Amino acid sequence: MTDAAVIDVGSNSVRLVIYRIEGRAIWTVFNEKVLAGLGRDLAGTGRLSPEGVNAALAALRRFKAVVDGAHVDTVFATATAAAREAADGPAFIEQVKAATGFSVRILAGADEARYAALGVIAGTPDAEGVVGDLGGSSLELTRVGGQQPGRGVTLPLGPFALGAPAPFDPVRTRPQIAKRLNAAVRGYGGRTFYAVGGAWRNIALLHMRMAGYPLQIVHQYELSAVEAIEAARFIAQQSRGSLERIQGVTKKRIDTLPYAAAVLESLIETLGFERISVSAYGLREGLLFEHMSPSVRALDPLIEGCRAMGARSDTAEELGAALETWLTPAFAALPPLFGDRDPVLLAAACRLADLGARLHPDHRADLVFEQVLRAPVPGVTHAERAFLAAAAFNRHTASWPPPERETLTRILTPERQRRARALGAAMRLACDLSGRSPALLARSRLETGDGAIRLIAEPAWADMLLGEQTAKRAATLADQLGLGLTMKAAA
Numbered sequence: 340m341t342d343a344a345v346i347d348v349g350s351n352s353v354r355l356v357i358y359r360i361e362g363r364a365i366w367t368v369f370n371e372k373v374l375a376g377l378g379r380d381l382a383g384t385g386r387l388s389p390e391g392v393n394a395a396l397a398a399l400r401r402f403k404a405v406v407d408g409a410h411v412d413t414v415f416a417t418a419t420a421a422a423r424e425a426a427d428g429p430a431f432i433e434q435v436k437a438a439t440g441f442s443v444r445i446l447a448g449a450d451e452a453r454y455a456a457l458g459v460i461a462g463t464p465d466a467e468g469v470v471g472d473l474g475g476s477s478l479e480l481t482r483v484g485g486q487q488p489g490r491g492v493t494l495p496l497g498p499f500a501l502g503a504p505a506p507f508d509p510v511r512t513r514p515q516i517a518k519r520l521n522a523a524v525r526g527y528g529g530r531t532f533y534a535v536g537g538a539w540r541n542i543a544l545l546h547m548r549m550a551g552y553p554l555q556i557v558h559q560y561e562l563s564a565v566e567a568i569e570a571a572r573f574i575a576q577q578s579r580g581s582l583e584r585i586q587g588v589t590k591k592r593i594d595t596l597p598y599a600a601a602v603l604e605s606l607i608e609t610l611g612f613e614r615i616s617v618s619a620y621g622l623r624e625g626l627l628f629e630h631m632s633p634s635v636r637a638l639d640p641l642i643e644g645c646r647a648m649g650a651r652s653d654t655a656e657e658l659g660a661a662l663e664t665w666l667t668p669a670f671a672a673l674p675p676l677f678g679d680r681d682p683v684l685l686a687a688a689c690r691l692a693d694l695g696a697r698l699h700p701d702h703r704a705d706l707v708f709e710q711v712l713r714a715p716v717p718g719v720t721h722a723e724r725a726f727l728a729a730a731a732f733n734r735h736t737a738s739w740p741p742p743e744r745e746t747l748t749r750i751l752t753p754e755r756q757r758r759a760r761a762l763g764a765a766m767r768l769a770c771d772l773s774g775r776s777p778a779l780l781a782r783s784r785l786e787t788g789d790g791a792i793r794l795i796a797e798p799a800w801a802d803m804l805l806g807e808q809t810a811k812r813a814a815t816l817a818d819q820l821g822l823g824l825t826m827k828a829a830a
Contacts, residue, residue, distance in 0.1 A: 341359075341360050341412045341413070342357060342358065342359055342360070342368070342409065342410075342411040342412055342413075343357070343358050343360060343411055343412060343413040343414070343415065343627060344356070344357045344358070344406050344409070344411045344413070344414045344415070345358070345414075345415045345416075345417075345623040345626055345627070346399070346402055346406075346414065346415070346416040346417070346441060346443070347417055347419075347622060347623055348377070348395065348399075348416070348417065348418035348419070348421075348422060348435075348443060349377070349378075349418075349419050349420075349421070349474050349475055350377055350378030350381070350419060350420050350421035350474050350475025350476035350477070350497055350499055351374055351375075351376055351377070351378065351379075351474065351475030351497075351498075351499070351537075351595065352372045352373065352374050352375065352475070352537065353372065353373050353375045353377070353394075353395045353398045353399065353402075354370070354371065354372035354373075354623075355369070355370075355371050355372075355398075355402040355405060355406070356369065356370045356371075356623055357369035357370075357405075357406070357409055357411060358627060360627065361643075361647040362635055362638065362643055362647070363631070363635050363636070363638040363639075363640050363643035363644075364640070364643045364644045364646075364647040364716070365461070365624060365627060365640075365717070366647075366715065367715065369405065369409070371402070371405075373394055373395070373397075373398035374591040374592070375388075375391045375392075375394035375395040375398060376388055376390070376391040376394070376475070376499075376504075377391040377392065377395055377421040377422070377425075377431075377475070378391070378420065378421030378424075378425070378475045378476040378497070378499040378500075379391055379475075379499055379503075379504060381421055381424060381425055381476055381499055381500070382499060382500055382501075382502065385424075385425065385426050386425050386426050386427050387421060387422075387425045387427055387428065387431055391421075392431055392434070395431075395435075396434060396435065396438055399435055399438065399439050399441065400438055400439055402439070403439040403440065403441065413630075414441070415444075415623075415626045415627075416441045416442060416443040416444065417443065417444050417445075417446050417622070417626070418432065418443050418444070418445045418446065419445075419446055419451050419474055419476075419477070419622075420448070420451070420474055420475070420476035420477035420493075420497065421475065421476050421499075422443075422445050423445050423446065423447070423448070424476065428445065429445075432445060448477065448479065448491075448492075448493030449491055449493070451472070451477075451479050451493065451622065452470075452472070452479035452480065452481040452488075452491025452492065452493060453481065453488050453491060453625070454621075454622045454625035454626055454629070455470055455472035455479055455481060455535050455621050455622045455625060456470045456481035456482075456483050456488035456489075456491065456625065457488055457624075457625030457626075457628050457629055458535070458618070458620040458621040458622055458623065458624035458625035458626075458628065459483060459533045459535065459618045459620055459621070459625075460483060460486055460487070460488065460625075460628070461620050461624045461625065461627070461628035461640065461717065462558060462559075462618055462619065462620030462624060462640070462717035462718065463533070463559060463616070463618060463620070463717065463718060464486055464639070464640060464718055465486075466483045466484075466531075466533055466616075467483065467484045467485075467529075467530075467531060468482075468483060468484075468529040468530055468531035468532060468533060468612075469481065469482055469483070469527050469528070469529045469531070469532055469533065469610070469612070470482075470483055470488075470533045470535060470618075471532060471533065471534055471535065471536075471539075471606060472535040472536055472621055472622065473496070473497060473534075473535070473536035473538055473539055473599055473602060474497050474536060475497045475498060475499045475595065476495070476497040476499045476500050477493050477494065477495060477496065477497045477500065478493070478494045478495075478496035478497060478602065479491055479492070479493050479494075480492050480494065480524065480527050482526075482527065482529070483533070490526075492523055492524070492527070494519055494520070494523055494524075495519060496516060496519055496520070496602050497598075498538070498594070498595035498598035498599055499595070501515060501516065501598050501601075501602075502598070503594050503595045503598050504594035504595070506579070507575065507597035507598055507601070509575060509601065512598065512601055513601060513605070516601055516602055516605045517605055517609070520605055520606065520609050521609065524609065524610060527610055528610040528611050528612070529610070529611075529612065530612065530613045530614065531612065531613070531614050531615075531616055532606065532607070532610070532612040532614070532615050532616070533616050533617075533618050534603070534615055534616070534617050534618065535618050535620075535621040535622075536599070536621070537592065538592055538595055538596055538598075538599030539599060539603060539617060540557050540617060540619065541592055541596060541599075542567075542570055542571065542574060542596070542599065542600060542603065543557050543560050543562070543570075543617040544557060545570060545573075545574065545585060546562060546566060546567075546570040547560065548585075548586070549570065549573070550566075552749070553743065553745060553746040553749055553750075554712070554713075554721055554724070554725070554746055554750060556713060556721065556724070557617050557619055558617065558618060558619035558620070558717065559616060559617070559618070559717075559719065559720050559721060560616075560617045560721065561614055561615065561616050561617075561720075561721075562614065562615045562617075563613070563614055563615075564607050564612055564613050564614060564615070566615075567603060567604075567607060567615045568604050568607055568608070570600070571600035571601065571603045571604040572600070572604060574596055574597055574600040575597045575600045575601050575604070577597070579593055579594075582596060582597075603615075620717060639683055639686075639718060640716065640717045640718035641683060641684075641687045641716055641717070641718035641719045641723075642683060642686045642687050642690060644687075644714070644716030644717065644718070645659075645687040645688075645690035645691050645714075645716065645727075646659060646690040648690070648691060648694060648710075648714060648716070649690045649691050649692065649693055649694050657777050658689075658692060658693055658770075658775055658777055659686075659689045659690035659691075659692060659693075660689070660777075661777035661780050661781070662689035662692055662766060662769055662770075662780070663685060663686045663689040665769055665780055665781075665783075665784065665785060666685060666689065666762075666765050666766070666769065666785065667682070667685065668784065668785065668786055668787075669765070669785040669786055669787045669792065670685055670762065670765070670787075672786075672787045672788060673758070673787065673820070676752075676754060676755050676758050677722075677723065677726075677755075680723065684723055684726060684727065685762065687719075687727060688727055688730045688731065688734075688762055688763075688766065689766065691707075691711060691727065691730075691731050691734075692731075692734055692766045692769075692770060693770075693775065694707050694710065694711070694731060695707040695731075695734075695735050703735050704732050704733075704734075704735035704736040704738075704741070705732070705741065705742050707731045707732065707734070707735060708728045708729070708731060708732040708741045708742055708743075709728075709742060709743075710731075711724070711727050711728040711731045712724055712725065712727075712728035712743070712746070721750055722750050722751060722755070724750075725746065725747050725750040725751045725759075726751060726755055726758075726759045727759075728741070728747075729741060729747060729751070729756060729759035729760060729763065730759040730760075730762040730763040730766070731763065732763060733759070733760045733762075733763025733764055733767065734763045734766045734767050734770070735763075735767070737764070737767075737815050739760065757819060760819050761816060761819035761820045764812070764815045764816040764819050765785070765816050767812055767815075768785075768794075768809070768812035768813055768815075768816050769785075771808055771809065771812050772804055772808075772809045772812070773804075779800075779804075782796060782797045782800040782804060783795060783796040783797065783800070783804050787820070787822065790822055790823055791817070791822050791823035791824060791825050792813065792816060792817045792820065792822050792823070792824050792825070793825045793826075793827075794809070794813050794824075794825070794826045794827075795826075795827055795828070795829050796826075796827075796828055796829065797828070797829055798828045798829055801827075801828035801829075805826050805827075805828070809826070810826060813826060
């Protein structure tokens with residue numbers, strides 16, 4: 340376990356994020372940003388905004404004090420388009436060094452694109468398509484696939500490069516966007532566009548509110564191309580006063596938001612994307628991901644995140660792996676509901692089986708449900724989040740529904756809800772049968788087939804494992820799966 344800090348000096352925001360890294364799992368433990376607007380004057384003057392420089396230096400001095408107090412193991416400090424392109428960018432970096440001691444690395448456009456793509460891969464390992472990272476001054480586009488970033492391009496399509504903070508003028512701005520896109524984006528089309536950047540996250544949050552979407556988590560929130568264009572057009576058409584009245588829109592982003600919306604709309608129309616997946620992971624997480632060993636990068640982030648969460652209960656750490664081994668034969672025989680993701684979800688759920696061990700028994704099912712539903716783990720779609728939360732709920736109780744039933748109904752099909760309940764019941768059966776002892780659990784096995792659940796214990800252990808409590812738990816599982824039940828000693 341290590342702590343790392345990333346200082347990101349962008350064209351619009353200056354941010355410090357302190358992470359706790361547990362193998363493949365990345366946890367944010369401190370996150371602070373200042374919308375300094377370093378690149379606000381860049382298009383007109385070729386230099387950094389003086390007010391932005393002062394705001395950024397003040398923020399960085401504070402960040403230095405925070406980092407020193409946190410005793411982090413590693414500090415990464417980077418600057419992007421504004422510092423890279425401004426005539427006084429190098430002088431500003433020297434000011435930062437003198438004021439804070441931070442050695443800030445100015446990223447080339449290609450490096451910025453690559454790190455953003457690595458961040459998306461860290462958060463969504465199966466990403467296939469194009470990553471778009473929109474900053475204050477530039478847009479980086481990078482192809483991704485096979486857990487690798489491809490070629491990237493940097494375009495002057497950030498809001499400041501298009502005219503912000505001046506009021507958005509669609510007649511002037513839209514042709515400008517189209518011209519800059521058409522000149523450089525051949526080969527960057529695809530089915531899925533992975534949107535990175537605070538402005539696009541704000542657009543996604545606004546769409547959630549417009550759609551009445553119940554799970555306010557931006558990472559891996561998906562919109563169809565039509566939905567994204569509708570949201571982008573709505574924002575681009577609003578006056579400043581109207582945007583200020585929208586709950587959840589960051590006030591300091593109001594000047595840049597219509598420009599970001601127009602860029603998103605043009606990207607979809609020009610490159611033919613069919614869906615937009617919003618990523619909360621980007622350049623900063625890409626820096627961390629690059630410094631992991633290849634063997635760690637190859638691990639599944641969802642399983643590893645759930646393992647790290649479950650390990651904090653300080654109970655049998657090896658229980659999760661034992662549960663996965665015990666449950667896999669029975670659940671592998673069932674029709675898949677998430678395609679090739681079913682085994683990953685089973686493994687992740689098993690790592691969460693003891694998450695509620697230290698919680699009050701009267702409330703642990705509800706508390707675990709809430710924790711899992713909104714856990715800051717990557718590599719999980721919203722439907723998968725809801726599935727894991729429902730399974731974790733029924734790990735601790737046979738009752739239904741859990742909290743936020745409307746959320747489950749909106750996100751999970753009835754069939755997936757039933758499977759989640761069955762997985763929770765199966766984990767409860769395994770934990771009660773064995774007293775959460777992996778060694779004792781290994782004295783039995785669970786199978787499905789011929790229309791029944793079969794619970795089979797080794798002969799010398801059958802009288803200790805196949806008692807009344809086990810029969811009750813097994814009957815619940817069989818009922819959830821719509822199957823018969825057989826309990827017996829092995830022949």
